Amino acid sequence: MKSTKPLSYAGNIIDGMTFRFANGQVTEVTAEKGEDTIKRLVEENDGGRSLGEVALVPDPSPISQSGIVFFNTLFDENASNHLALGSAYASSVVGGTEMTQEELAAAGLNRSTTHVDFMIGSADMNIDGIRKDGSVMPIFRNGDWAF
Known part of the structure; x- marks a missing residue:
């Protein structure tokens, strides 16, 4: 899994992140910038190797279309599909x-x-759901809802 936007975390910019998952856990993480910071986040927190959120946000969202990276997750997460490492929301x-x-x-x-949220969405992202019977249901095509 590769990030598509930089992340500002604890005063550090992390960019170009790549995550490898196995059995629901991050087994490897690299970054072009801020690699030590993202590795520390994953390794030093209980539950930091697992996902706490999967969010689908269409690329044509107003925040995405602005072309601005705010370096503030509360804004940036509205621009892109994103995942979060760490705690899931009870709600x-x-x-x-x-x-x-x-x-x-x-x-x-x-x-x-x-x-901690990190962005993975893009204008060319396609996402499929797999039904119980094995059939495929398109969810996203070219960064937007398929239905």
């Missing part, structure tokens, strides 16, 4: 905000002291 499962930490873990939510 992402029914009743999650009332669950204990143990119940959240049993429901499959990753728990971590961090939640």
Whole structure:
């Protein structure tokens, strides 16, 4: 998995990130810039090797179309499909905000002291869903919703 936009994290710019996943965990991470920072993030946080969020954002979003990288995740995440390393939001499962930490873990939510988004979307990104019967359902085509 490769990032498509730079990330500002803890006062450092990280750019050109590449992640390798196996069994739901980051097994390798490199970056063209800020590699030490992203490696520290992945290695030093419990749950930092697992995803806490998968977000689909169409490339034609106003933030993306502005062409500006804000170096502020709360803005930049609105420009692109993105993933987050670290903690999942309890509100992402029914009743999650009332669950204990143990119940959240049993429901499959990753728990971590961090939640860091990185952008992976682009104007040429295609995403498919696979149904239970094995058939393919287009979700994104050329960076936008396919339905």
